[in-house]
Each structure stands twice: as C-alpha cells, then as structure tokens.
Amino acid sequence: MPAPLSHDAFFSSLSDLLTKTSQQSRGSVTLTQKPLLNPTPDSSSKPSILIRATDGNTNAPNPKTHKVEKKKQSSKVKLSTVAAPEELDAFYARYAEVCKAGMTGLKKRDRKKGKAKAKGGAAKGAKA
Amino acid sequence: MPLLPTSHAYLEQSALLLQAYPDTTRMTTKYNFPSTRPSNTSRKQKSKLASSSAPTATTTTSTTPQTPTTPLAYLTLKTYNPTTGICLKYRTNKAAEVGRLITSLGKLAAGASVAELGLSNPVPAAPAAADVEMADAPEDASAGASTPVVPAAAAAAPPKGDAGGKGGKGKKKGGKGRR
Numbered sequence: 001m002p003a004p005l006s007h008d009a010f011f012s013s014l015s016d017l018l019t020k021t022s023q024q025s026r027g028s029v030t031l032t033q034k035p036l037l038n039p040t041p042d043s044s045s046k047p048s049i050l051i052r053a054t055d056g057n058t059n060a061p062n063p064k065t066h067k068v069e070k071k072k073q074s075s076k077v078k079l080s081t082v083a084a085p086e087e088l089d090a091f092y093a094r095y096a097e098v099c100k101a102g103m104t105g106l107k108k109r110d111r112k113k114g115k116a117k118a119k120g121g122a123a124k125g126a127k128a
Numbered sequence: 129m130p131l132l133p134t135s136h137a138y139l140e141q142s143a144l145l146l147q148a149y150p151d152t153t154r155m156t157t158k159y160n161f162p163s164t165r166p167s168n169t170s171r172k173q174k175s176k177l178a179s180s181s182a183p184t185a186t187t188t189t190s191t192t193p194q195t196p197t198t199p200l201a202y203l204t205l206k207t208y209n210p211t212t213g214i215c216l217k218y219r220t221n222k223a224a225e226v227g228r229l230i231t232s233l234g235k236l237a238a239g240a241s242v243a244e245l246g247l248s249n250p251v252p253a254a255p256a257a258a259d260v261e262m263a264d265a266p267e268d269a270s271a272g273a274s275t276p277v278v279p280a281a282a283a284a285a286p287p288k289g290d291a292g293g294k295g296g297k298g299k300k301k302g303g304k305g306r307r
Contacts (some may be wrong), residue, residue: 028160103231105201
C-alpha cells in the first residue's frame, strides 16, 4: 500500500477512478473506511479515519501466483488518505460530493416514470 | 450476512456495531457494475435452467436478461467486524441516496450514536414497532413522533400483514440480485 495521499490528491484521483468506471460501465470501485489505530493506546482522543479506495482489478499481476495471463492491463489502483477527527466533517462533505458526481451509473431520480416498461417484470416494476 | 431492507435500518445497526466495537469495525462502500461477461451470464442461465428443469427453448426466451443499453450500477454498503464476524449490508441503485449515505458514513466514522445520526425516525421502543416501520417508513415516522401508541397497536393487530410484507421484501431482494 502506498503512503496516504493528501486530501486533494485523493479526491482528484478518486474522481478520476469513479468517472472512468462509470464511463466504461463495468468494473467496481471499493471504498473502505476504518479507524487508524495508534500503536500507543490513547483512549482520550478519537482515532483518525483511514479511507481507502481501490478498483477491484483482479487482472493486475499478482506477485504471489504465476503470471497465467499476461494481459496488457493497467495495474490495480490503490488510493488512501487519512482524515483527522477534527476535519472529518469537511472531509466527508467533499467525499459525498465526489461520490455523487462520480457515481453516474446509478439510477437517476427522473427515470422512475419509464421504470415499469424498462424493467422486464411488470410485477417487479410495480413493487419497486 | 444480512442484507438490510432500508438504509435507515442499515445505518442504525451499523451505529450499534460501531459503538460496540469502535476499533475493529470497518465500513466498505462498493460501487460496481454487474458483470456482463458471457461466461457469467451463461452460468446464471444454466443454473436457472437446472432449477426450473423446463424445456430449453422456452426458458431461454423468458429468462433472456433484459439488456439495457447502459447497465445500472449498484452501491453496496457493508459494515464488517472481523473479530465477531458480524456483517451488515445494504444495497441500492438510486443515485439520490448517495449523498445522504456518504454523509451518514462520515457521522458514523466520527463516532455518532444512533440518535446523533439525525435520521428522521425516532428509535422505536418495541421491536415489533420496528417491523412496521420498515414496511412503511414515512408514515410511521410521523405517527411515532406524535402518538407512540399507534404503531404498537398497528403491530399487534395484523401479524399476517407483517408476514406478507416480509415476503414481498424477499421477492424484491431476489429481483435486485437477478438484474
């Protein structure tokens, strides 16, 4: 795992990654968040949050296994950044914006009208 | 690995899990497009064929996947605690939910409790009321706020309706998975 990026670099890279995935209409982007624990237990302060983003590029060469297929694939994208507890609000506000802007493959709100005929199952469409 | 029916239920349960294990619980958000590889689709069709064991021609025509020009992506939220093995999931494909969900993730990351999440619904006192709430969230939100007696009574009265609601949800889930 490369070193954590700054917030700006992380967001721009994440934006690129999401946009690319949405344009290709395939693949996935996985975002993980978990507390970054200090080796020295300090219960008084809240831990920083480590945020990771990756595309699930399983075609990227895995050094552990044989190189079965040598496709000309870009390597796996891995991004990470650390948000301190006091800057979480600002971070997540930007994070939400980036995600909203990038995740264009999701169902839009105004597609509701044509949903019944777009989806095959009539019963399903009526229920959902 | 329960797939929770509403984002509200997911966030509530996640908040509880994070409260219980704040250090080891992680939250994952996956944005993905369903795989469209031919091998995958054929496998699905094969399994469908095997389960239905109907003549080939008719089933293939009926189960031919509706191929929209642009496949819809899914957003899957997962809260996982490796030490206890507890995993909570929520899946959606609505773009309108993204902003709210990410903001909630931020609140959870900051260690917000269930009450601090700022969800519209008050935390239900009785578990029976929770069931009703999931089936009909907006109505119960107002009912629960004004007269807390009403949802409890409603829960007690139609146990059959409750079960029916659950069945419907299950069906919906299956539909999501297939699409």
